[in-house]
Amino acid sequence: MRLRPKLISLVLPLVILPVLGLGWICYQWLADAAYAASTREMITAAAQLRLGLQATVQTAIANVELLSHSTLVQQYALTENERQRYTLLQPALLNLFANYQTVYPDYYEILFLLPNGYEDTRATLGDAPNATEEEGDTPYFQRLASHQDKVDVAFLLSPDTSEMVMRVAKPVWLSELDATLTSGPARLRGYLIITCRLETLRQQITSIKNASQLGVMLTDTQGSALLASADSPHGQEPVPEDLLARLRQSNAATPESAVVLNYRGEPTLLLLDTAADKLYLLISRPERDLAAIRRQLGGTVIGIALVSGLFAALLLLIALHYLLVRPIQQLRAAAGAIGDQNFAATPALSSPDELGDLARSLREMALNLERFHQQLTTLAYHDNLTGLPNRLMFKQYLERSLAHLARRPDHLLAVLFIDLDGFKQVNDTLGHEAGDQLLREVSQRLNQTIRPQDMAARLGGDEFAIELNDLSHTHHADQIAHRILSALAQTFSIEAHTVTISASIGVAIAPTDGTDAENLIHYADLAMYQAKQRGKNQYRYFNDLLNPKSDRQSTQHSLSPSARLHWPIISSANTSTD
Amino acid sequence: MAHLINKCLKWLLLAAALGLPFGLYAKPGELVFLNWADNFIDPVAITEFETAFKIKVRQVYFETEDKRTDMLIASDGKGYDVALIGGHNLQSYGQHGWLAPLETDRLPNLQHIDPRWRNAFPSADTYGVPFLWGTLGIAYREDLLRGPLEASWKPLFQPPVEQRGHVLMMETIRYSLAVALKALGYSANSINPTELAAAEQLLKNQRPFVKQYGALDIGPNSEMVSGQITMALLYNGDALKLREFHPHIRFVTPREGTLITVDYFTVLAKSLQKELAHAFINFMNEPARAAQLAKFAYYPTANRAAEPLLPPAFHQDPDIYPKPDLLNRSEIPQELPPRVLKQLNQLYRRVVGEPINRPWGQQ
Numbered sequence: 001m002r003l004r005p006k007l008i009s010l011v012l013p014l015v016i017l018p019v020l021g022l023g024w025i026c027y028q029w030l031a032d033a034a035y036a037a038s039t040r041e042m043i044t045a046a047a048q049l050r051l052g053l054q055a056t057v058q059t060a061i062a063n064v065e066l067l068s069h070s071t072l073v074q075q076y077a078l079t080e081n082e083r084q085r086y087t088l089l090q091p092a093l094l095n096l097f098a099n100y101q102t103v104y105p106d107y108y109e110i111l112f113l114l115p116n117g118y119e120d121t122r123a124t125l126g127d128a129p130n131a132t133e134e135e136g137d138t139p140y141f142q143r144l145a146s147h148q149d150k151v152d153v154a155f156l157l158s159p160d161t162s163e164m165v166m167r168v169a170k171p172v173w174l175s176e177l178d179a180t181l182t183s184g185p186a187r188l189r190g191y192l193i194i195t196c197r198l199e200t201l202r203q204q205i206t207s208i209k210n211a212s213q214l215g216v217m218l219t220d221t222q223g224s225a226l227l228a229s230a231d232s233p234h235g236q237e238p239v240p241e242d243l244l245a246r247l248r249q250s251n252a253a254t255p256e257s258a259v260v261l262n263y264r265g266e267p268t269l270l271l272l273d274t275a276a277d278k279l280y281l282l283i284s285r286p287e288r289d290l291a292a293i294r295r296q297l298g299g300t301v302i303g304i305a306l307v308s309g310l311f312a313a314l315l316l317l318i319a320l321h322y323l324l325v326r327p328i329q330q331l332r333a334a335a336g337a338i339g340d341q342n343f344a345a346t347p348a349l350s351s352p353d354e355l356g357d358l359a360r361s362l363r364e365m366a367l368n369l370e371r372f373h374q375q376l377t378t379l380a381y382h383d384n385l386t387g388l389p390n391r392l393m394f395k396q397y398l399e400r401s402l403a404h405l406a407r408r409p410d411h412l413l414a415v416l417f418i419d420l421d422g423f424k425q426v427n428d429t430l431g432h433e434a435g436d437q438l439l440r441e442v443s444q445r446l447n448q449t450i451r452p453q454d455m456a457a458r459l460g461g462d463e464f465a466i467e468l469n470d471l472s473h474t475h476h477a478d479q480i481a482h483r484i485l486s487a488l489a490q491t492f493s494i495e496a497h498t499v500t501i502s503a504s505i506g507v508a509i510a511p512t513d514g515t516d517a518e519n520l521i522h523y524a525d526l527a528m529y530q531a532k533q534r535g536k537n538q539y540r541y542f543n544d545l546l547n548p549k550s551d552r553q554s555t556q557h558s559l560s561p562s563a564r565l566h567w568p569i570i571s572s573a574n575t576s577t578d
Numbered sequence: 579m580a581h582l583i584n585k586c587l588k589w590l591l592l593a594a595a596l597g598l599p600f601g602l603y604a605k606p607g608e609l610v611f612l613n614w615a616d617n618f619i620d621p622v623a624i625t626e627f628e629t630a631f632k633i634k635v636r637q638v639y640f641e642t643e644d645k646r647t648d649m650l651i652a653s654d655g656k657g658y659d660v661a662l663i664g665g666h667n668l669q670s671y672g673q674h675g676w677l678a679p680l681e682t683d684r685l686p687n688l689q690h691i692d693p694r695w696r697n698a699f700p701s702a703d704t705y706g707v708p709f710l711w712g713t714l715g716i717a718y719r720e721d722l723l724r725g726p727l728e729a730s731w732k733p734l735f736q737p738p739v740e741q742r743g744h745v746l747m748m749e750t751i752r753y754s755l756a757v758a759l760k761a762l763g764y765s766a767n768s769i770n771p772t773e774l775a776a777a778e779q780l781l782k783n784q785r786p787f788v789k790q791y792g793a794l795d796i797g798p799n800s801e802m803v804s805g806q807i808t809m810a811l812l813y814n815g816d817a818l819k820l821r822e823f824h825p826h827i828r829f830v831t832p833r834e835g836t837l838i839t840v841d842y843f844t845v846l847a848k849s850l851q852k853e854l855a856h857a858f859i860n861f862m863n864e865p866a867r868a869a870q871l872a873k874f875a876y877y878p879t880a881n882r883a884a885e886p887l888l889p890p891a892f893h894q895d896p897d898i899y900p901k902p903d904l905l906n907r908s909e910i911p912q913e914l915p916p917r918v919l920k921q922l923n924q925l926y927r928r929v930v931g932e933p934i935n936r937p938w939g940q941q
Binding site: 094 | 652670751919
């Protein structure tokens with residue numbers, strides 16, 4: 001397995017698992033908080049509605065009291081004659097009621113009922129229909145009549161509009177002043193009733209429903225839906241009585257706490273609040289709403305954990321790549337390059353860490369290797385004595401040049417085979433030391449004579465070879481061969497002796513004479529041998545050996561006729577040899 | 579709206595906290611006369627009475643019959659000595675204990691009064707001395723309506739479109755309803771539910787044209803003089819009086835017939851100066867003075883002795899004295915069953931739609 005996948009499989013779990021763990025803790029904590037917040041929200045909503053309802057009730061009670069104490073209402077109540085009531089007092093009474101209705105538009109109906117339940121005066125806002133004028137037999141009036149002495153607050157479906165309304169009724173008890181200005185016993189004169197639409201409460205319920213998605217229902221002890229948030233399909237269904245009983249039990253045990261019970265076919269968070277006497281506010285929120293919140297929360301937490309985990313892992317991987325993987329790859333590539341004898345390819349690492357140290361060590365090792373390799377190459381390919389390339393290297397070099405030449409058809413290549421004339425005598429006369437020195441001097445002269453693109457090599461003993469490159473014509477080879485013969489004809493100073501030698505040169509031309517390195521060397525050797533036989537101190541073309549008729553060069557190949565002597569000539573201050 | 583609520587609140591607080599805050603009690607040496615507003619009684623006659631009896635007459639005015647009732651409710655009938663009461667109210671006012679039965683021996687001029695008016699309404703002879711009678715008709719601005727109106731109720735109930743919001747109807751529902759019934763060809767005193775419903779519909783259809791259910795100011799500052807109101811249901815005398823302030827005001831008594839109203843002088847039951855009150859009523863019924871009062875107010879008088887003293891032009895004015903056949907088609911408001919009265923109160927509310935603040939506020 002590579003380093004990168006290894007790192008990934010190690011780093012990803014290391015980063016993501018703790019983040020997920022943290023996320024799980026957050027999720028639990030937030031989910032609990034959401035549940036608590038929901039309960040709090042329900043308690044607040046219930047309190048808000050309860051206070052709103054109580055304010056409405058209190059205001060209506062205050063108004064009915066205020067109205068019942070107005071002189072007009074009292075005069076009206078005391079006037080028993082219908083004609084007088086209706087001609088004189090009722091227009092003013094209706095006007096008074098209408099003024100109340102202007103201030104309190106929810107008081108859509110203000111009534112004055114006679115003790116027998118006859119609807120004597122009715123002021124309505126708009127064209128509210130009237131089911132009956134004889135209220136005496138309605139259950140509402142029966143109830144009212146049964147407790148005659150105090151203000152009665154009732155929540156009921158209006159018989160006129162079958163809408164949930166609140167009715168506040170005040171029995172009007174008055175005694176008449178008689179002639180002696182002493183008041184007689186008080187008698188019940190009628191009931192003053194304000195019927196109030198619960199529009200404010202309905203709006204509150206709607207706004208709570210809209211803002212908090214809470215179901216709200218105003219219900220009585222029987223569980224009937226007096227007022228309910230509208231848009232639920234079960235909106236007007238009554239609350240099952242056993243559920244109501246359980247809620248009241250749990251309320252008695254722990255007030256202001258929501259419980260989860262099965263309601264309308266699903267587990268629901270429920271809160272029951274006593275809004276008024278025998279009137280309850282049921283606040284509900286289906287548990288699936290909370291589950292939805294939790295799901296959403298969970299999704300968010302997992303998402304955040306994954307994204308942050310991946311991001312962290314990515315950052316870590318990038319960091320590892322730049323700090324570790326890439327330097328290692330560079331080091332590996334450098335090691336590979338060094339293996340391929342590319343000793344300069346050391347990584348550009350300068351970091352002050354362990355990898356930097358490793359890179360520096362590698363660089364040092366490469367330098368050492370390079371030095372060692374050069375020494376080895378020198379040993380293998382160079383002549384120890386003269387420093388010239390040896391036969392092996394010459395041959396390899398020649399092969400490369402020939403391959404190169406194949407792609408350049410207008411160029412020629414020449415191989416010169418040089419053998420010194422009279423070297424044996426020098427060796428025998430002046431000793432091996434002097435011979436060696438002569439060979440070194442010859443090597444130097446050869447190197448100085450040839451062009452930069454040519455190569456001189458020592459094949460062994462007193463045999464040298466020269467490869468001439470980039471010749472456009474054979475007479476270029478002539479010139480160089482001439483220069484070599486001239487250079488070697490100069491005297492050498494060997495151990496205080498003046499030595500004069502000459503050389504025989506054989507020339508083979510590629511591709512005219514062939515393109516095989518071994519053959520070319522052999523042909524040049526043959527041509528040199530011919531030069532030797534022809535009298536030394538001259539050069540011969542291998543080509544001329546094959547065409548003896550054109551032996552035109554036999555004299556021209558030599559330096560000069562005067563130079564045709566028996567070489568070497570060795571002279572010294574005290575010794576002269578012939 | 580806020581302004582309206584404020585006003586109503588003030589009204590409610592006042593009514594609730596103070597009971598009904600009217601302290602119009604007669605001071606010694608002062609006679610309090612509850613009178614129609616605006617130029618009904620010739621001030622000369624009042625001054626003459628003050629001089630003759632060396633007493634100050636304080637006049638308290640009401641604009642409509644309903645407002646007069648409200649004022650008496652507010653004071654529980656106290657604080658007034660003499661009042662002008664419409665005939666159809668006499669019985670309920672009397673039964674409610676606001677009116678004192680007449681002491682006829684204190685009213686020698688009662689002999690001049692036309693007996694047909696004395697008995698025109700239940701209890702009328704017990705409580706009231708007939709004063710002036712009148713008829714309802716349409717007062718209008720000829721210039722603004724571009725031409726004379728046909729003698730019918732039709733233009734009042736179906737005015738031209740541009741008269742939207744320029745019509746005035748009477749606050750007293752009996753009167754507004756009566757002319758609606760007459761316009762439909764029914765009796766002004768109909769209690770037939772179908773006819774009442776038709777009349778209610780007629781009033782509702784007319785409602786967008788009606789600026790107000792109220793009373794017209796009879797003086798130079800009247801809305802009909804300024805032209806804000808171009809048509810009004812009005813008493814004939816008031817209309818003719820109003821003509822003094824603008825040359826283009828005209829009056830028409832519709833041919834379908836109309837409602838005849840009669841005002842009665844009454845003595846208040848809670849008056850502490852009943853003798854003086856009777857003297858005041860008697861003083862006003864001296865034939866010459868009665869004739870002067872009728873001439874001043876442009877109403878026919880109930881005083882037979884005064885009639886010959888009026889100029890022939892007055893007698894011949896068909897706006898003051900409608901032709902006999904037209905009078906035959908007209909009716910006086912009759913006593914209606916109480917529960918019908920209750921229905922009319924509801925009907926008025928339904929037609930008017932919004933509360934009009936009274937008796938203290940003015941819209």
